Amino acid sequence: MKYNIPRGTFDILPQTSYKWQFVMDSFRKIAASFGYKEITTPIFESADLFERSSGESSDVVQKEMYRFTDRKGREFALRPEGTAPVVRSYVENHLDVLSSRTKLFYIGPMFRYDRPQAGRFRQFYQYGIEAIGSNNPYYDAEVIALEMLWLNSLGLQNIRLELNSVGCPTCSAAYDEALRDFYRPQLPQLCPDCQKRFEQKPRRLLDCKVASCKALRQGAPSQLDYLDQPCAEHFAQVQAHLQAMNIPFTLNPGIVRGLDYYSHTAFEFIYEGLGAQNSLAGGGRYNGLIEQIGGKSIPAIGFAGGFERLLLALENEHIDFATCPKPQVYLICLGETARTAILPYLNSLRLWGIAIDFDPDKSSLKAQFKTADTVGARYALIVGDSEIEAKQLNLKDLQSGMQITLPLDNGQALQQFIAQNK
RNA sequence: GUGGGUGUAGUUCAAUGGCAGAGCACCGGAUUGUGGUUCCGGGCGUUGUGGGUUCGACUCCCAUCACCCACCCCA
Secondary structure, eight states, X not given: OOOXXXXXXXXXXXXHHHHHHHHHHHHHHHHHHTTOEEOOOOSEEEHHHHHHHHOTTSHHHHHOOEEEEOTTOOEEEEOSOSHHHHHHHHHHTTXXXXXXXXXXEEEEEEEOOOOOBTTBOSEEEEEEEEEESOOOHHHHHHHHHHHHHHHHHHTOOOOEEEEEEOOOHHHHHHHHHHHHHHHGGGGGGSOXXXXXXXXXXXXXXXXXXXXXXXXXXXXXXXXXXXXXXXXXXHHHHHHHHHHHTTOOOEEOTTXXXXXXXXXXXXXXXXXXXXXXXXXXXXXXXXXXXXHHTTSOOOOXXXXXXXXXXXXXXXHHTTOOOOOOOOOSEEEEEESHHHHHHTHHHHHHHHHXXXXXXXXXXXXXXXHHHHHHHHTTOSEEEEEEHHHHHHTEEEEEETTTOOEEEEEOSSSHHHHHHHHHTO
């Protein structure tokens, strides 16, 4: 029987795993430098957690969740997103009593049953930031700055930050009504999808790609005109902070988050050149979520980004961001006696932290040298029966061709030589 | 869930309905003690799978599966 990997999933193979490690490590560093600490939650949770937080009508809940029932009949789901589990953990573990604000980040796989395409998978890897405990617009700007500065530092310069405010539940509802009032007369001319949007999420009408719907959009009311005083003030402050930080942004009243729990600030990081899925990261404020999940009324803001899309973007820009690790030394053995006698020395070298490779199935000198070249080793360590007898080793620099003789000690001489000739 | 495209060697790709091939990679060899270049040698692959048409199918038809791309939506 031959098996296939499940649809929409992928193996991270050794020829690319170092790139994944690099971007994950890099994200951990930037998050730490902004004062965020890592949290890891299970990859499955009560299905109810996602249904309640994301919203029953959201696509994620309606058609994209991997749900299953366990042996005792409990309903679980593979997590489709990272914020609800983090908030669940925050509430469950009373993280709020430790500090007035809690700065968290996470890295891990998410799952959505979707048709795969460029930059979209059924199991995909996200990084996320959550700043919980404050409604200060500074934090909106801080999490945005973290992402923008990080992407820039990786070498991605042409990133577009699109910013919007979806208001609080009160002014958000007022805006939805205004939109319906605007569209109601032309309802019959809208595309079938938009007819549904009219009922469920009127603001989705604004980014329909059908030409006829685009035309009908002329003169539609803007969310920004419907923000109440506190929401407008908050949004102005967010923009002021971003300007002070020199983070460029464009206002896009069409930014709508897919999950119900968002309020106030909403934003997306766009990179053109990924195919149809051009959003590298997205997020926003979710001041009502913690109370909804059973905690106190605590404000928070965060975002999540996709590693697959980030790697695609780096690839697309031909950015040489990480190099494949290579062994420093390749061991070349001649003769059966030497092959066994060298083993304690080989172990010592590895304990000294020297990356050393060896292929016992290669016998000829030529084949072993070739392998040393293909694995990219800097040095070849050559040992035969005569060297063992003389308690000596030959070390050849494969770049310069120079060869020296070292004592067959506990590995220290070689370790020192490599340290001095970096 | 809907639509379009593609399936041939490890890989990238060839092959009017008439004997399934090449580049790259990989392995071996050119006096088992000094590499990269060069030269020589090494390939029977269920042509994704199952049917059908035909004297004959990689090629045409049907079904199916997988992958890619797009819609919806999102990271």
